[in-house]
Amino acid sequence: MRTLVTGATGMVGRRVLAELRRRGLAATGASRTAETRLDWTDTSNWDDVLDGVESVFVVTPTGSGLGNRVAGFLDRAAEAGVGNAVVLSWMGVGAASDQGVVEERAKRRFARWTVLRSNWLDQDLTEGDFARMARARNGRLELPVTKRTAVSFVDARDVANAAVTALVEDHHGREYTLTGPQALTFREVVRMTKGTDSPVWRFKAVDESRFYFRATDRGWGERYVDTLNERFAVAVAGGAAEVTEDVRAVLGREPIPMERFVRESTV
Known part of the structure; x- marks a missing residue:
């Protein structure tokens, strides 16, 4: 079974790719800068990218307006005989969002599908948006939330392992909301x-x-910033504080706590 991992240079995608290969499974990483070039705006090589692929892990870029493009790629994948799709989305997204469009297309087109919805990642604090914001402000993280806004941050390793489990085991028709153990x-x-x-x-x-x-001012696109503000608004309203049992349901263990993440990422 060969798996195509999109977003293979991102925080989750590269961990999915590494874990599949660690298990000795055939996997190809794809993105605009990965070993296999995949550009959602350029369909010219999609058939080549999908040749021989049996499972696909799909990440829809946040705030890109590319939901219909990614959905079109899923159509092409289904037509090419790909039988299993695992889609990574975000906690609290609506059906009309880019991620929502991709979720629905996966459900409609594939014999086997799994949807993973992740909360904010622990790794946002060390290698993602929060880290970049803080570095630009001498370590100060400035966000449009209140002091009481709580988030059940989840470790990207847990999300990646959940994705790999869904790819290699039978989790057809399941939708998992992945959070950490506490808000x-x-x-x-x-x-x-x-x-x-x-x-x-x-x-x-x-x-x-x-x-x-x-x-x-830092050069982030307006659509992307608007999407971030929408996610922050959900968090302020309490929509990011929920703690679920879904990491345990998929992996059979407790999710990695923030304390462990901080300790392991800063030693």
């Missing part, structure tokens, strides 16, 4: 990084307009 405020998370070499060591709540200005 933490951003201030609580930052306290955990005190005395470490984490790029995030201060936190400040700002309004949406200030966040928008900071982010676009």
Whole structure:
């Protein structure tokens, strides 16, 4: 069984690819910069990319407006005989979002499908958006949330392992919402990084307009920033604080806690 891993240079995708290969399974990483070039806006090599693929892991870029393109790729994959699709989405997305469009296409076109919806990743604090924001502000993370906004952060390793499990075992027709073991405020998370070499060591709540200005001033696209603000609004309303049992349901163990992530990522 050969698996195609899209988003193979991203925080989850590269971990999915590495775990498949660690298990001795045939896997190909695809993205605009990976070993196999895959550009959602260029369909010219899609048939070549899908040649011999039996399973596909698909990540839809956040805030890209490419939902219909990714859905079109899933159509092409189904027509090429790919039998299993595992789709990574985000906790709290709506049916009309890019991720929602891709979820529905996977359900409609594949004999076997699994949807994973992840909360914010622990790794956002060390290698993702939060880390980049903090580095630009001398370690201060400025977000449009309140001091009481809580998030059940999940480790990218858990998300990746859940994806691999769904690819190699029978999780057809299942939709999993993946969270960490507890909901933490951003201030609580930052306290955990005190005395470490984490790029995030201060936190400040700002309004949406200030966040928008900071982010676009750094060159982030307006659509992407709007999508981030939508996710933050969900978090402020309490929609990111839910703690689920789905990591345990897929992996048979407890999710990695934030304390362990901080310890292991900053030693």
